Amino acid sequence: MPRSLARPDAVLIQAVIAGALSFAHLHDLALAAAQSGWKAWAYPVSVDLLLVAAWRRLRIARRDRSAWTWFVIALGASLGANIATAGLLDLGQVPAWLRILVAGWPALAFLGGTLLVHSPTPAPAPAEVEEPAVLDLAVERADEPAPASAPELAPPPEPAPVKPAVPAPVVPAALLDHARKITEAHQASTGSPMPADALSARLGLPEDMTRAITTQLQLT
16 A cells, blocks of 8 residues: 555645534534424535535636625535534524524525536637747759749830921912922923922022922922
C-alpha cells in the first residue's frame, strides 16, 4: 500500500469533524422545532446538499447570481443552526418564527436545488487558435534563367498639330479673263508660259490670289 494513501490528511480530517458537528447542530435544531424521527435527520442532509450543489455551480459559473444566492442561503441555515445550539437559544422553548423557518425549509431547499440543476450552463468561450505563420520564401534554382523583365515601352509620339485648311480665294470672272489675255500675249511673244511671279507683279495681286488664277487657267 503506498505511504501517501496511508498517511492521514489533516484537511480531510478537519472537514469530516466540521461536517459532523454541523450535521449534529442541524439535527438538534430540527428536533427542537418538533421535527422528530427521520425528519430531524433529513434536515441536515438537505442543507448540506444545497450548499454543495451551489458550490459546484459556482465552480462552473463564477458570475451566476442564482448560485451565489442559494449558496448564501444554505450557508446561513447551517451557520444559524450552529449559533442557535450554542446555548443562546432555549431548545425547550423554540420561538414560533423559528418553527416556521424550519417547517418551510424543505420547500425552499427543493426550489433551490431544482433551479441549480436545471439552469443552463454557459458555454465556455472557444479558445483562439493561432494559425502558424507561413513564410513566403522565393526559391530560385541555379539552373533556371532569371525571368526576363518586361521591356519598357516608349511613349507614343505626339501627333503633329493639324493646320486648319485655308479656303482658296474666289477669282472673279473678269479678273480671270484679264489674266488669260496677259498670259496668252506673253506666251505668243516669248513662246513660253508666263511665270507666276511675273503674273503677280503684272496684276499687282498677292501670291495666293495669283496661284488661284494660275490654277484656274490651267484647268480651262
